[in-house]
Amino acid sequence: MFLDLHSHSVSSDDSRATVEQYLKWIQVLRKREYTVDGFVLTEHRKFDSHLDYSTLAEQYGVTVLKGSELDTRYGHFLVYGVTEALTRDIDFSDVRLDARVLMEAARKHGGLALPAHPGRFGIGLVDYMEQGEEFKDVEIVERLNGGSRPGENERASDLCDSKSYLGIGGSDAHLTSHIGACLTNFSGKISSEGELVEALLSGEFQPVWLEDTKV
Amino acid sequence: MPYFEEIELGDEVGPLVIEASDDGVLEFCRVWGNDAPSRFTDAAIAEKDRFAGPIVPGIMSMALMARLFTDWAGPEALKDLDLVFRQPVPHNSPLNISATITDTRQEDGENILECDVLMTGPEGQRYVGGKALVSLPSRT
Numbered sequence: 001m002f003l004d005l006h007s008h009s010v011s012s013d014d015s016r017a018t019v020e021q022y023l024k025w026i027q028v029l030r031k032r033e034y035t036v037d038g039f040v041l042t043e044h045r046k047f048d049s050h051l052d053y054s055t056l057a058e059q060y061g062v063t064v065l066k067g068s069e070l071d072t073r074y075g076h077f078l079v080y081g082v083t084e085a086l087t088r089d090i091d092f093s094d095v096r097l098d099a100r101v102l103m104e105a106a107r108k109h110g111g112l113a114l115p116a117h118p119g120r121f122g123i124g125l126v127d128y129m130e131q132g133e134e135f136k137d138v139e140i141v142e143r144l145n146g147g148s149r150p151g152e153n154e155r156a157s158d159l160c161d162s163k164s165y166l167g168i169g170g171s172d173a174h175l176t177s178h179i180g181a182c183l184t185n186f187s188g189k190i191s192s193e194g195e196l197v198e199a200l201l202s203g204e205f206q207p208v209w210l211e212d213t214k215v
Numbered sequence: 216m217p218y219f220e221e222i223e224l225g226d227e228v229g230p231l232v233i234e235a236s237d238d239g240v241l242e243f244c245r246v247w248g249n250d251a252p253s254r255f256t257d258a259a260i261a262e263k264d265r266f267a268g269p270i271v272p273g274i275m276s277m278a279l280m281a282r283l284f285t286d287w288a289g290p291e292a293l294k295d296l297d298l299v300f301r302q303p304v305p306h307n308s309p310l311n312i313s314a315t316i317t318d319t320r321q322e323d324g325e326n327i328l329e330c331d332v333l334m335t336g337p338e339g340q341r342y343v344g345g346k347a348l349v350s351l352p353s354r355t
Contacts, residue, residue: 014299016346021329025317028224150338174299175331175344176317177225 001190002183002213003063004039006078006116006142006170011051012044015174019053022179023060029180035213036180038063040080040196042116042170045071045093047082065193068092069116072099074128074135078142078170081111081197099125103137112197114138117145117172119155126155140200143167144207146181147174168200169207180210217288219326219351222319228330229313231283235271237306243275271304276343280332283312284349291350294327298345304334311335314347325350 007022008015019041026036039062041048047068057064068079073096079086086109090102099115106113118125118141125141143156144167160167169182187204190196199205235243237256244250254261254270261269277298284293304310311334318329327348334343 014301016297016299016331016344021317025224028317032225147341149340175333175346176329177315177331 001037001186001188002035002208003037003065003186003190003196004171004173004180004183005080005168006042006069006145007039007173007179008043008069009041011041011046011048012174014044017173017176017179019064020056021176022173023056023062023064025176025179026062027060029210033215034180034210035215036062036183036210038065038190039179040065040067040170042067042069042078044069045095047079047087047092049084049087063191065190065196067193070097070102070113071095072097072102074099074115074133075118075120075123075125076116077102077113078116079106079111079113080200081106081193083109083111085109086111100135100137103135107137110194110197112140112200114140114142114168116142116170117148117152117156118142118159119148119152121149121152124152124155126159129159138163138165140166140168142170144169144182144209146171146178166203166205167207168205169209183208183210183213185213217351218354219319219328220354222316222328222351224316224318226316227313228287228316229283231279231286231312233279233310233312234308235275235279235304235306235310237269240269240271240275240306243272243278247272247274266303267305269306271306273300276300276304276334279310280312280334280343280347283314283332284330284347288349288351293347294350295348296332296345297347298332298343300343302340302342304342305336309337310342311337326353
């Protein structure tokens with residue numbers, strides 16, 4: 001199953017794509033023989049617990065899950081399996097979060113937090129590690145990010161290889177036509193945020209480019 | 216002139232490859248009525264404002280991106296341009312402006328295209344991105 005694990009809708013202040021526009025665009029990709037089974041909305045510094053996309057998702061035959069992308073003092077972190085208890089424990093709007101505290105809290109509440117675009121120049125986890133920071137709880141990072149500049153995904157890949165981290169893929173879409181640019185290929189079916197966390201913890205996945213999904 | 220009936224989702228517009236030269240930015244600022252030395256025209260001020268060099272004004276980037284559509288479909292085609300400025304746009308460097316048509320609809324008697332539009336740098340840097348609404352005539 002191919003899921004885009006990193007996307008932003010108009011609920012994020014810097015995106016101009018609605019969820020329905022993403023769903024329509026996925027139909028265009030499917031006509032071109034690409035396989036995109038779903039995506040995770042990872043809105044900036046928030047979790048939209050009140051928004052329900054299940055009717056739209058069913059109408060278009062696409063899995064739509066919800067997560068978050070939080071700012072921390074060690075770069076951006078994607079959070080999956082967000083629960084109400086986690087949002088009480090962690091201030092999602094705090095742009096100076098300690099990523100280590102976030103990772104620990106996410107696991108405590110049944111979720112998972114992992115570094116987004118760790119190779120991003122200036123603000124990615126690689127830069128902080130080069131400064132001597134250690135992150136013992138990191139086991140998975142976003143290895144393929146659709147918004148990366150040349151060299152940034154390569155830095156993420158080098159990080160994965162040197163630390164034996166697993167890698168996921170996400171488009172980081174902020175515009176309609178960018179959804180699905182990078183995805184994660186899971187061996188099993190995923191239909192809820194809880195199943196996504198379980199699948200990530202199982203380690204049975206690979207990051208892929210959209211081109212790799214062509215039928 | 217393109218016609219609405221010819222459009223398919225995923226069609227590309229452009230690219231328009233253009234450079235904003237020092238002189239071009241200065242001229243734009245004069246026409247704009249904002250030609251006092253600034254981060255747009257003066258290297259020392261730009262550096263003080265923590266930019267690597269003078270930058271292209273946002274309103275000029277917007278004008279360049281609008282040109283992609285007006286060159287393609289005429290001066291009255293562009294109905295809306297909603298942009299997010301993600302990185303400073305430098306002078307004297309190739310700017311690649313392109314759009315992808317993501318949806319079509321008929322609204323109040325008009326044929327409307329929804330487009331993603333992006334301005335990128337020579338190394339793929341995403342400077343400015345957003346959405347445009349464009350109106351096209353029918354063939355009939």
